[in-house]
Amino acid sequence: MGFFLEVLIGGLMTGMLYSLVALGFVLIFKASGVFNFAQGAMVLFAALAMARFSEWIPGWLGVENLMVANILAFIIAAFLMFVVAWLIERLVLRHLVNQEGATLLMATLGIAYFIDGLGQTVFGSDIYKIDVGMPKEPVMVLQGVFEGGLLINKEDFIAALVAALLVAALALFFQKTATGRALRAVADDHQAAQSIGIPLNRIWVIVWCVAGIVALVAGIIWGSKLGVQFSLVTVALRALPVVILGGLTSVPGAIIGGLIIGVGEKVSEVYLGPLVGGGIEIWFAYMLALVFLLFRPQGLFGEKIIDRV
Amino acid sequence: MTRQIGEVILDLQNVSLSFGGVNALTDISFDVREHEIRAIIGPNGAGKSSMLNVINGVYRPQAGEIILRGEHFRQMNPYKAACAGIARTFQNIALFKGMSVLDNIMTGRNLKMKANIFQQAFWMGAARREELEHRAKVEEIIDFLEIQHIRKTPVGRLPYGLQKRVDLARALAMEPQILLLDEPMAGMNIEEKQDMSRFILDVNDQMGTTIVLIEHDMGVVMDVSDRVVVLDYGKKIGDGSPDEVRGNPEVISAYLGASH
Amino acid sequence: MTTANLLLNVNSIEVIYNHVILVLKGVSFSVPERGIVALLGGNGAGKTTTLRAVSNLLAGERGAVTKGSIELRGERIEALTPADLVKRGVIQVMEGRHCFGHLTIEENLLTGSYTRTDGKAAVAATLEKVYNYFPRLKTRRTSQSAYTSGGEQQMTAIGRALMANPSMVLLDEPSMGLAPQIVDEVFSIVKDLNQKEGVTFLLAEQNTNMALRYADFGYILENGRVVMEGQAEDLRNNEDVKEFYLGLSSAGRKSFREVKHYRRRKRWLA
Amino acid sequence: HAQAKGKQAQEQFFPVLVYRTGAYAPNGAPWANGFVDYIKLVNATGGINGVKATFEECETGYATDRSVECYERLKNKGGGATAFQSLSTGATFALTEKAPVDKIPLITAGYGRSESANGAVFTWNFPLLGTYWVGADVLIQHIAKKEGGFDKLKGKKISLVYHDSPYGKEPIPLLQERAKMHGFDLSLLPVAHPGVEQKSTWLQIRQNRPDYVLLWGWGVMNSTALKEAQATGYPREKMYGIWWAGAEPDVKDVGEAAKGYNALAMQHGAEPDAKVVKDILAKLHAKNEGTGPKDEVGSVLYMRGLISAMLGVEGVKRAQERYGKGKTMTGEQVRWGLENLDLTQQKLDAMGFAGVMRPVQTSCLDHMGSSWVRVHTWNGSKWQFSSDWYQADEKVIRPMVMHASLKYAEEKKITPRTPEQCKQ
Amino acid sequence: MIYRENGQFKTSYAADQQIFPILQDRWAILGILAFAFIAVPLLADEYLFRAILIPFLILSLAALGVNLLVGYCGQITLGAGAFMAVGAYAAYNFFVRVDDMPLLAALLLGGATSAAVGVVFGVPSLRVRGLYLAVATLAAQFFWDWAFLRIKWFTNDSSSGSVSVSNLSVFGWDLKSPTDVYLFCLAVLVVFALLAKNMTRGAIGRQWMAIRDMDVAAEVIGIRPMYAKLSAFAVSSFFLGVAGGLWGFVHLGAWEPAAFSLDRSFQLLFMVIIGGLGSIMGSFFGAAFIVILPIFLNQMLPWLGDLVGVSISTAGVSHAEIMIFGALIVFFLIVEPHGIARLWSTAKEKLRLWPFPH
Numbered sequence A: 001m002g003f004f005l006e007v008l009i010g011g012l013m014t015g016m017l018y019s020l021v022a023l024g025f026v027l028i029f030k031a032s033g034v035f036n037f038a039q040g041a042m043v044l045f046a047a048l049a050m051a052r053f054s055e056w057i058p059g060w061l062g063v064e065n066l067m068v069a070n071i072l073a074f075i076i077a078a079f080l081m082f083v084v085a086w087l088i089e090r091l092v093l094r095h096l097v098n099q100e101g102a103t104l105l106m107a108t109l110g111i112a113y114f115i116d117g118l119g120q121t122v123f124g125s126d127i128y129k130i131d132v133g134m135p136k137e138p139v140m141v142l143q144g145v146f147e148g149g150l151l152i153n154k155e156d157f158i159a160a161l162v163a164a165l166l167v168a169a170l171a172l173f174f175q176k177t178a179t180g181r182a183l184r185a186v187a188d189d190h191q192a193a194q195s196i197g198i199p200l201n202r203i204w205v206i207v208w209c210v211a212g213i214v215a216l217v218a219g220i221i222w223g224s225k226l227g228v229q230f231s232l233v234t235v236a237l238r239a240l241p242v243v244i245l246g247g248l249t250s251v252p253g254a255i256i257g258g259l260i261i262g263v264g265e266k267v268s269e270v271y272l273g274p275l276v277g278g279g280i281e282i283w284f285a286y287m288l289a290l291v292f293l294l295f296r297p298q299g300l301f302g303e304k305i306i307d308r309v
Numbered sequence B: 001m002t003r004q005i006g007e008v009i010l011d012l013q014n015v016s017l018s019f020g021g022v023n024a025l026t027d028i029s030f031d032v033r034e035h036e037i038r039a040i041i042g043p044n045g046a047g048k049s050s051m052l053n054v055i056n057g058v059y060r061p062q063a064g065e066i067i068l069r070g071e072h073f074r075q076m077n078p079y080k081a082a083c084a085g086i087a088r089t090f091q092n093i094a095l096f097k098g099m100s101v102l103d104n105i106m107t108g109r110n111l112k113m114k115a116n117i118f119q120q121a122f123w124m125g126a127a128r129r130e131e132l133e134h135r136a137k138v139e140e141i142i143d144f145l146e147i148q149h150i151r152k153t154p155v156g157r158l159p160y161g162l163q164k165r166v167d168l169a170r171a172l173a174m175e176p177q178i179l180l181l182d183e184p185m186a187g188m189n190i191e192e193k194q195d196m197s198r199f200i201l202d203v204n205d206q207m208g209t210t211i212v213l214i215e216h217d218m219g220v221v222m223d224v225s226d227r228v229v230v231l232d233y234g235k236k237i238g239d240g241s242p243d244e245v246r247g248n249p250e251v252i253s254a255y256l257g258a259s260h
Numbered sequence C: 001m002t003t004a005n006l007l008l009n010v011n012s013i014e015v016i017y018n019h020v021i022l023v024l025k026g027v028s029f030s031v032p033e034r035g036i037v038a039l040l041g042g043n044g045a046g047k048t049t050t051l052r053a054v055s056n057l058l059a060g061e062r063g064a065v066t067k068g069s070i071e072l073r074g075e076r077i078e079a080l081t082p083a084d085l086v087k088r089g090v091i092q093v094m095e096g097r098h099c100f101g102h103l104t105i106e107e108n109l110l111t112g113s114y115t116r117t118d119g120k121a122a123v124a125a126t127l128e129k130v131y132n133y134f135p136r137l138k139t140r141r142t143s144q145s146a147y148t149s150g151g152e153q154q155m156t157a158i159g160r161a162l163m164a165n166p167s168m169v170l171l172d173e174p175s176m177g178l179a180p181q182i183v184d185e186v187f188s189i190v191k192d193l194n195q196k197e198g199v200t201f202l203l204a205e206q207n208t209n210m211a212l213r214y215a216d217f218g219y220i221l222e223n224g225r226v227v228m229e230g231q232a233e234d235l236r237n238n239e240d241v242k243e244f245y246l247g248l249s250s251a252g253r254k255s256f257r258e259v260k261h262y263r264r265r266k267r268w269l270a
Numbered sequence D: 001h002a003q004a005k006g007k008q009a010q011e012q013f014f015p016v017l018v019y020r021t022g023a024y025a026p027n028g029a030p031w032a033n034g035f036v037d038y039i040k041l042v043n044a045t046g047g048i049n050g051v052k053a054t055f056e057e058c059e060t061g062y063a064t065d066r067s068v069e070c071y072e073r074l075k076n077k078g079g080g081a082t083a084f085q086s087l088s089t090g091a092t093f094a095l096t097e098k099a100p101v102d103k104i105p106l107i108t109a110g111y112g113r114s115e116s117a118n119g120a121v122f123t124w125n126f127p128l129l130g131t132y133w134v135g136a137d138v139l140i141q142h143i144a145k146k147e148g149g150f151d152k153l154k155g156k157k158i159s160l161v162y163h164d165s166p167y168g169k170e171p172i173p174l175l176q177e178r179a180k181m182h183g184f185d186l187s188l189l190p191v192a193h194p195g196v197e198q199k200s201t202w203l204q205i206r207q208n209r210p211d212y213v214l215l216w217g218w219g220v221m222n223s224t225a226l227k228e229a230q231a232t233g234y235p236r237e238k239m240y241g242i243w244w245a246g247a248e249p250d251v252k253d254v255g256e257a258a259k260g261y262n263a264l265a266m267q268h269g270a271e272p273d274a275k276v277v278k279d280i281l282a283k284l285h286a287k288n289e290g291t292g293p294k295d296e297v298g299s300v301l302y303m304r305g306l307i308s309a310m311l312g313v314e315g316v317k318r319a320q321e322r323y324g325k326g327k328t329m330t331g332e333q334v335r336w337g338l339e340n341l342d343l344t345q346q347k348l349d350a351m352g353f354a355g356v357m358r359p360v361q362t363s364c365l366d367h368m369g370s371s372w373v374r375v376h377t378w379n380g381s382k383w384q385f386s387s388d389w390y391q392a393d394e395k396v397i398r399p400m401v402m403h404a405s406l407k408y409a410e411e412k413k414i415t416p417r418t419p420e421q422c423k424q
Numbered sequence E: 001m002i003y004r005e006n007g008q009f010k011t012s013y014a015a016d017q018q019i020f021p022i023l024q025d026r027w028a029i030l031g032i033l034a035f036a037f038i039a040v041p042l043l044a045d046e047y048l049f050r051a052i053l054i055p056f057l058i059l060s061l062a063a064l065g066v067n068l069l070v071g072y073c074g075q076i077t078l079g080a081g082a083f084m085a086v087g088a089y090a091a092y093n094f095f096v097r098v099d100d101m102p103l104l105a106a107l108l109l110g111g112a113t114s115a116a117v118g119v120v121f122g123v124p125s126l127r128v129r130g131l132y133l134a135v136a137t138l139a140a141q142f143f144w145d146w147a148f149l150r151i152k153w154f155t156n157d158s159s160s161g162s163v164s165v166s167n168l169s170v171f172g173w174d175l176k177s178p179t180d181v182y183l184f185c186l187a188v189l190v191v192f193a194l195l196a197k198n199m200t201r202g203a204i205g206r207q208w209m210a211i212r213d214m215d216v217a218a219e220v221i222g223i224r225p226m227y228a229k230l231s232a233f234a235v236s237s238f239f240l241g242v243a244g245g246l247w248g249f250v251h252l253g254a255w256e257p258a259a260f261s262l263d264r265s266f267q268l269l270f271m272v273i274i275g276g277l278g279s280i281m282g283s284f285f286g287a288a289f290i291v292i293l294p295i296f297l298n299q300m301l302p303w304l305g306d307l308v309g310v311s312i313s314t315a316g317v318s319h320a321e322i323m324i325f326g327a328l329i330v331f332f333l334i335v336e337p338h339g340i341a342r343l344w345s346t347a348k349e350k351l352r353l354w355p356f357p358h
C-alpha cells in the first residue's frame, strides 16, 4: 500500500512536470492554431541560456552570490526568449498568415532546427548545470503508518507546485479577458480576425513570449533535475500525450492530462512492465491517451471539433 | 412538357430534432411526390437545412419517421441515403477544395464504380474502362452545366457562383432520384440565377429527378416550384402551391415581409 | 463627385494571385465621404478581390496589388496592416461569413470591439444596438457560431463588424443567404447608419436590385475591369443593366421558367 | 592503393566518425578530441615510421544511417581508410556487414558485438581491449569479491538498469549465464532512449531493494540514473556502471551526490599523470594545436579516444613490419597488423602508457587481445581506482563467444577460418 | 513559348487521362528515366550510390507511402517509421524462417504484413482526427519500437535485438555492387510510383481526397469513410513496409529498431510536407530535400570555410548545417506554403506564359 502510494505520488509529480511542457504547446495552439513543434527546442534553448548565464555572470560582474547570479540569468534568459518570440513573428509567422495547419507545423519545425543549432553554437553542447537551490535529498514521511515510510521527493514537489501556480495564473489570464477571446478568435480564423482589427503580429509576439517564459520555467525545472543538455528536447515527446489527452486548447486540460498520464505511465511500468519485460511506459502513455480519445476525440477538455455542413 | 408528377416518394412524419435546448424541428410532417419540385422556405434558422440533413442522414432526429419509397426508416445515414439515390448540395459549399472540378464531379460517380483497388493500382482493363465510361458521363454533365472551361481548375480558386454550380454538378453525377438543393442560388446575380433555374428545370424535366429546394429568392421559388412548405422556427406554418403560400398571412408576417 | 470629400480612392489597381493569376486589370473607383457605393458584377468579376485589396487582406490569399494605388483620405494605405485600417475606421465584412466557429455568437460580436477604447459601457450599448437590429442573434447568443444556421452566421458577421463602430464598412455580399425580410432589414440598417451616423459603405452585391435601390453610385465590374459606372438612378434605367442585372425585359419581369437557353451576349464581353 | 600513391609523400588516412552534436554529444566530443589529438601527436613525433597520419572527422549524431553515410564518404578518401571506429553499437552492426566487402577493418574498442571477438568468423572486427561480456563478467567477479566469494552471491538480488537498445542488451546473456551459475537473482530494467525519464525504474528498485545495481547507460541516462538514485535514496556505493557509464560527463553535474558510485575502467581511467597526456599537453596544447579544451585532456573518455587511435596506429605499425616500413598500408594489410598485435608492457611504457594499460596480444582466434579491467570510483570530484586488476573468465566467455559466432557464421554462410588459413 | 500545350488536342478521354497529358512532360519524364537507368550507373561513383542515391530512392518510396496517407487521405501520421520497421522485420522473418524464400517475395510479404498492421492502427482514425490523430499514431511508433526490442521471436532470438541479412539476389541477379542495388531500388520505386499514380488518379484516389477535403460531404455522396481511410492506411503501410524492407535489407544490411525510430517518422512527414502534400512528384522533391541537403551542407560548409580561410570545427559545421537546414525549410514554406511540388507547377504555369508576363 505504501509503495502503491509512492508510485501514485511519483506519477502525479512527473505528470505535473509534463504539464509544464504541455502548457507551452497549449498556449500557442490556443492562440494561433499552430502546433508548435519548436516547444522542445525552446525549452532547451531557455535552459541553456539560464545555465550558461548563471555560470558566466559571476565572472563578468564579480558577484559570487548564487542567488543574484540566478536572478540576473533568469532576467537575461527571459529577455532572450522575448527576442526569439519577436524574431519568430517577424521572420516567419507574419509571412504565413492564413496558411494550413500542416504548413505552420512544418514551419515551427524549421524553427526548432534553427534554435537547436543556434543554442548549441552559442551555448555549447556539453552538460551544464542549473542550480537554483532545489533540495535533492528525499524525505521520508508517515513512517509510522507504512512499513518503510513514504518517500517523497522535495524537488519534484516544489516543481509540481510551480507548475500548478503557473497554470493557474495562465488560466486566469486567458479566461474571459478580451485578449483571451481575441486569441481564440485568431486560432479559429486568421483572416477573419485580421478583418476585424485584431493585430495578429502583436498577439503572436505576446503569446510566443509567454510560451517562451513557460519554456524557461520548464527548462529550469527539468534542467535542474536532469542537467541541461540536448536530451531535454525529448521531454517534449513525453508531454505530447498529455496535450492530446487534456485537449489541445485547454489550459486546465494540460494539468489534468499531465496527472492522468503521469500516474498511468508509472503505475503501468511498475505493475505491468515486469510481466512483459519492461520499458512499456512510453507507449502505454500514448495508448492511454488514445483510449481516451476514442471516447472524446477532442481530448478531455478540448474544444469540440466542429463538423457541420 | 413530358413531366408528370407521380406518387409520394418521400414522406417525413412527425419529425422532431433538437440540439441541446434548441428545437430545430418540431413535429414536422411533409411529403414529396415523384418528379415534383418541392420548395422549402422560411426565415433564417427556421430549420430548413436541418430538414435536408435529416433526410439524407447527416442529422438523426429524436422522433419521427422517414418513409422512402414505402420503406420506413427511423433515421437515415448518409451512405444509405446515397445508395438510395438521394443527392444534395450544401449551403456552405462543401466541395473538395484540393481537387479539380473534374475530379470533384467524378467523385459523384463513386457509387457506380466497381473496380477493386488492385485493378485500379495496375490500371487494368476493368478499372481503365470504367474510368473512361464515367468520364464520358461526367463530361455530359459538364456540358450541360456549361463549365467546360474550368474542368481542370482546382475548385478552391473558383468564384463563389461557379463553385455552387460545381456542387450541383457533383450531385447530378450521382444520377439521383431525389436531389436536395440548399440555397443553390445564394450569392448569384439575376443572370446566374436564371441559368441555375434553367438547369434545375431541365434536370427535373429531362431526367425526371425529384427536387427539394431551399431558396430565399421568392421570385425563383414562386416561378419554379410545384409546392412550397414554409417553416418558422422549427414549426410548419404553411404548405401548398406557390400561390396559396404567397397569400397565407402567417407566412407573410413570418417570412416574406410586406414588400413581397 | 467632387474630389473634396473623397474618402477612398482606388487608382487603376492590378491584383495577381499566386504570382500568376491576374485578376484585376486596372480597376479605378472612388467612394465619397458618407456615400454608399455599390460594386456590381457577375461571378468572378473581381468584386471580392477588390474589397480585399482595399482592406489589405490579400496577403493571406497569396495575392498582391502589383500596380496602382489605394488612398484613404489622401493617405496611401497599401502598406498598412488590416488592423491599422480598422483603427482608421475601415472594416470589412468578409464573403462567406467567416465566423469564429468555436466562439459563441455573443463572443463573436464582442471580438468586433477589440479595437475600441471607449469603455465597456459604450461597447455594451453597441451590442444592444446590434441585438436590436438582429433579434434572432439575441435568442441564439450562447450558441457556438459554427452550429448556427447560414443566415444567423451572416447576421453575426455583419453585427461583428458594426461592433467596431466603423466609419467605413466594406460589405461583401451582405444579403447572401438571408431571408427576404432580413435582406430588407440589412439594407435599411445600411441606410440608417449612413444617414444617422454618417457611415460610408462600399458594397459588393449580387442582388443588384437591392443594391441599386440603396446605393448612390454604382460600378459594374466584369472580368477584372470596370465596364460601366454611374449614378444608381441612371444605372437602374440602363437597358443593359435592366436585362442582365435586374432580370427585367421590356415586358417587365421575366419568369424564371421562361428563360431561354441562348441569350444575347453582354456587349462588353465581346 | 599503396602503389598508386607511391610517389607522393606517404600518408595513412584515419576516418573519424564522431558525434559532437545531439543527445550524446557530451560523451562523444571528448572521445573524438582524444582520438584526434593522438593522431596529431603521432605526426608531431615523426609519423608512423615516417608515414604521415591524416584524418577527417564526420559527424554522425549517433545515428546509424548517418554513420553509414560517413563510412561511404570516407572509406576511399586519403588513399583508402585505415580502419573504422564506429563508436556506436548500431553503426557497428551495420558496418560489420560492409567492412568485409570493402576490406577495411573495424575497430570497436570496448563496444560492438561481443561474439566478434572470434576472429575466425568476424575477420574484420576488432573489439580490442574488451567486450561487454568481459565487462559484465568482471562486474560479477568484483561483486563476488566484495561479498566474499562466488558462493555468497546465492540469493542476492542484482538489477541491471540498461539502455534499451542492442548496446544495453549485450550483457544480458552473460549475466543470465552467471546468474544460473551462482544462483543470484537478476532483474532487468530497460530505460528508453535517451534515458531522461527513469522514475518508474527507480521506484521498482526502491521496491525490490536489490543488493547491487548495474548501470548500462550512455549519455544523459547515466547522470539521470544517479540523480534518481539520490532521489530514491539508493546508495551510490552499490551501483556499478560499465565503462561507458564511468566518465566525467556522467557525474559532473551530479557532483557530490554521485560520490561512491563505481564503474569499470576499461584498463584506463582518468589519466592526468600519464606520460602520453603530458606529451600531448606539451606538444600540442601548449602550441594551441590541441583539439578541444585543455582541461579535458586526460579525462576518461578522452583517454578512451586516445587509446582507440593508438590501437589503430599500432595496427599500422605492426603491418608495416611485415609489408614494408614507411609505406602506406592498405586496409587488408592493417587487418593483418591488428590481428597480430603484440603490445608488450615495454612497448606501452615507451609510448607513454605506463600505468594506463596492460599488454595487448591478438591472434586470429582472439580479436580482443586483452581482457584486463579494473574498477574506479567517483569521490565527488574525480575518478579514483578502487580495485585490483581483473581478467574475464575465459571458461565462461569463450563458449558463449564460440556459440554465438558460429550461429552467425551459419546464418551468413561463412566458413570460419582454420588455424592454417590464419597463418597466411 | 517552348513549354506549351497549344496545338496538342486530345481526341479521346483516354488521351486526356494520361499521366502526363502534355507532350513536353512525356519527353521530359522519358529523359529522366533514361538518365536514371542508363546514364547514372555509368557516371556515379560508389559513394554517390551508397550514401546518397540508394537512401534517396528508398526514402522516396517511403515518402510516397506517407504521402498517400497524409497528402491524399489527410490522415496525419507520425508512425510511419513503425510501419517501415514492421515491413523490415516481417520480411526478415519470412526471409530467414522460410527456406529458399526469394528476396522479392519476402519484401512484398513484409509489405503485406505492414499493410495488415496499418489497418489495425488505422482504426482510431475513424474517430480521432487531425493533430489528435497524429499524436495518437505515435502509439504505434513507440509500441513497435518496444516490441522489436523486447519480443525475441521477431529478431530470430538474436540476443541484442539486432538482425542482419546477406546474400541477396533477385531472380538470380546478385545484388552485390552498388550499381545493382541502385538499379533494383530504382526499378522498385518506378513500379511503385506508377501504382501510386494510378491509384491517385483513379476512383480510390478521389475517395481519399474527398475524405481529406470534407469528410461529411464525402459520406453524403456515398463514400464510406471507413473503407477509404483504412484502405489508405493499408496501401500507405504497404509502401512503407516495402521501403522498410529495402532500407534494412539492401541499405543497412544489419539493423536494430532504432533504424526506424521516431526520427525517421518525423523525417518522412517533413519530406511530404516540404515536398508537397498530395503530390507524387512532391514525395521525390521532399526526399531529395531532406536526404541530400544536409549531406550537401555538411560537405559544402567546410569547403566554403576553406575558401574564406577559416576552418570550421565538425561541431560548428553540424550546428551551422541544422541552422541553415531549418532556415531553408522556413524559407521554402514562405515562398510556397504548399511545398516544392507546387512551386514547380507554378513555375510551369509561368513557363507557359513566358515570355509574356500574363
Ligand SMILES: Nc1ncnc2c1ncn2[C@@H]1O[C@H](COP(=O)(O)OP(=O)(O)OP(=O)(O)O)[C@@H](O)[C@H]1O
Pocket: B156, B157, B158, B159, B160, B161, B162, B187, C017, C018, C021, C023, C041, C042, C043, C044, C045, C046, C047, C048, C049, C050, C061, C062, C095, C206
Ligand atoms: N485565392 C485565390 N487564388 C487564386 N485565384 C483566385 C483567388 N481568389 C479569387 N481568385 C480568382 O479571382 C477571380 C475573381 O474572384 P472574386 O472572388 O474576386 O470574384 P467575385 O466578383 O467576388 O465573385 P463572386 O460574386 O462569385 O463572389 C476569380 O476568377 C477567381 O477564380
Ligand SMILES: Nc1ncnc2c1ncn2[C@@H]1O[C@H](COP(=O)(O)OP(=O)(O)OP(=O)(O)O)[C@@H](O)[C@H]1O
Pocket: A308, B019, B022, B023, B024, B042, B043, B044, B045, B046, B047, B048, B049, B050, B051, B091, C140, C143, C147, C148, C149, C150, C151, C152, C177, C179
Ligand atoms: N449541429 C447543430 N448544433 C446545434 N444547433 C444547430 C445545429 N444545426 C442547426 N442548429 C440550429 O438549428 C436551427 C436551424 O438551423 P438550420 O441550419 O436548419 O436553419 P435554416 O433554416 O437552414 O436557416 P438559414 O436560412 O439561415 O440557412 C438554427 O437555430 C441552428 O442554430
Ligand SMILES: [Mg+2]
Pocket: B048, B049, B050, B091, B182, C149, C150, C151
Ligand atoms: Mg440553411
Ligand SMILES: [Mg+2]
Pocket: B160, C047, C048, C049, C095, C172
Ligand atoms: Mg465575391
